[in-house]
Amino acid sequence: MGGAWPEVVILGGGFAGLAAARVLERARVPYLLVDARNHHLFQPLLYQVATGFLEGPAIAYPLRALVRRGRVLLARARAVDLEGRRLLLEDGDVLPYRHLVVATGSLPSDLGVPGVGERALLLKTLGQALRVRHRLLMALERAAREGAPLSLVVVGGGPTGVELSGALAEFLRYALPRDFPEIPEARVVLLEAGPRLLPAFRPALSRYAERALAHLGVEVRLGAQVAAVEERGVRLASGEGLVGDLILWAVGVRGNPLPGLPADARGRVPTDPYLRLPGHPEVYVVGDLNGLGFPQLAPVALQQGAWAAGNLLRALRGQDPLPFRYRDRGQLAVIGRNRAVAELWGRGLAGFPAWLLWAFVHLRELVGFRNRLLVFLDWAYTYLFREPGVRVLPD
């Protein structure tokens, strides 16, 4: 490898890793950011890429363009050697560190349901979002050719499932009459195992989300536990079979731990209150991977990444670390083109005002001027003309 690498290593360029990098940039501490991908991904808008409302690069930003004082290494880590204080890379190289921030995030989990890995579509990476879009367009072409009905099944009534099923319903409402008049009928079914959608929100907002999705044409099925994903649909625990041309799996996130790190049953790594690995104060674990029990949400990842970098700076200065405190700023979920629900400052908010808030928050957080501008224009265009722009299948 060319030259010596910095002694502070951040593994992962998601929300948590980038938040840590920013703190180090401001403190002028050299660091190395290692990621298997060359971009930061704005995951909260991934479902809009999957449904053709946004282009992929609008929500992805090159890490090298974000990092100015640090360095970037495009590499996949195979394991960490905690005693030897080094990362083992998949290509055989070895990367020593003095301080390590592990921010490898989370992976979809099949929750032990058979058939998920082979037959369901996931939505966690840019590649997966583009695959969903590709499969969606191909399913429409096939249904049009055969004059057959189309059925899309989304599993999971959390924010991802709600956002995805709403966007799918709006996509179909636009695309069917104009582009695919041959398709006689198209359904979007949202399956939730529990008694209500959005269980992390207050019940009134769950009910609002259910009504708003029904208004968009989504069939919401509560108490519908999926027992298996089969060749052409899903099998419920009740024994009932549901036909689905596409099965989108929006439940079950588990930590994406690095071999060499201790992990709990959900793949998350327990830390002390300072976000450090017990027995290894030089290793910080932040974001979705952290096992302290905070929700796996972007605000937690942003705050933990910055907090860990702050403690790292304190350690460099010989100061004691501070225990992590989460400032809960609330949560949001969007339903279709101009409705959302929000929990904020202890209050519930629903409808267009919540959507405006959602749009504002996401545009503000999107990294990079170009992205903000393009996302805004894409949104504005879709909003004015109701046309999902990206309906292209690359070959």
Add this chain to the structure above:
Amino acid sequence: MGGAWPEVVILGGGFAGLAAARVLERARVPYLLVDARNHHLFQPLLYQVATGFLEGPAIAYPLRALVRRGRVLLARARAVDLEGRRLLLEDGDVLPYRHLVVATGSLPSDLGVPGVGERALLLKTLGQALRVRHRLLMALERAAREGAPLSLVVVGGGPTGVELSGALAEFLRYALPRDFPEIPEARVVLLEAGPRLLPAFRPALSRYAERALAHLGVEVRLGAQVAAVEERGVRLASGEGLVGDLILWAVGVRGNPLPGLPADARGRVPTDPYLRLPGHPEVYVVGDLNGLGFPQLAPVALQQGAWAAGNLLRALRGQDPLPFRYRDRGQLAVIGRNRAVAELWGRGLAGFPAWLLWAFVHLRELVGFRNRLLVFLDWAYTYLFREPGVRVLPD
């Protein structure tokens, strides 16, 4: 297949096929457009997608959104049965026709040079452009990691090679100092077998293009015939070896004939002056595939597609066909961000005025409002901030 298909079939949704479709739309004649891809591709800007200056969907538009009175079938044709008047599809289906317009375009040709198929990158489809971008970004990451020099070799001094090497040089000029300071040196080499670049233009414009490319940092090598593409570069006919981390093949286009059609040595299908297959007046062959000897350029394809559809309408009305007349409106090639050369109304034009003309012509021809707007914004952004926006590797 669902329902009966129209009796007029257009095979291929490129410039020629779409131009034919538009004439039929206006005449309210039902038709079926068959393509293996779901989008029309604006090929003249493909090199900008390859170099990250434009996003893929900005130059691709869904066929279903372009076709209102006709129908679209996403399918690959395996062969034509001229006697039986039917198309054989790759999936086994059979498509009868009464009139057929064949507009399957052209493919890159290796010109018999060994190693091209395995080791060179082509630039004819959206998928290929995205692959070039991916390989370019990966080559930069590898060179940065190893602190090694980078060499990009473009083969072919026609418009595509000139545009591509100019865009690569500008991409490197932007990206190296900001994102890849670890790379000590990067070259772009343009190889042309003949004595000058842009042989279809007047010699003064060739010399202008050579100077303008040299100004951008492109090493132009004339009289450099490639004998083989090897593991890590190219071998010239002189015996000289040239190192290349990427080899981009921008020479040699041959017709993409359909089995069942007679084709000449260059893969092109001879027709009568009315653009019809001899002995089969119900079959028209247009665009790059037509063997009448016109240049393989977008304006020819647009005019032939429309002309063939005009003759088809005349046949439906019992009128005699008209022989194809080409209205030569000139040609353009762009060199970098704000220079171009043009042959127009018998005159040569070079520099910024030619570039303005180029930008105007391309924006005017780009299909669809959204694309025009997005391409314009992408251009404006790059022009103002000099940043190729798309540097994201999807996984």
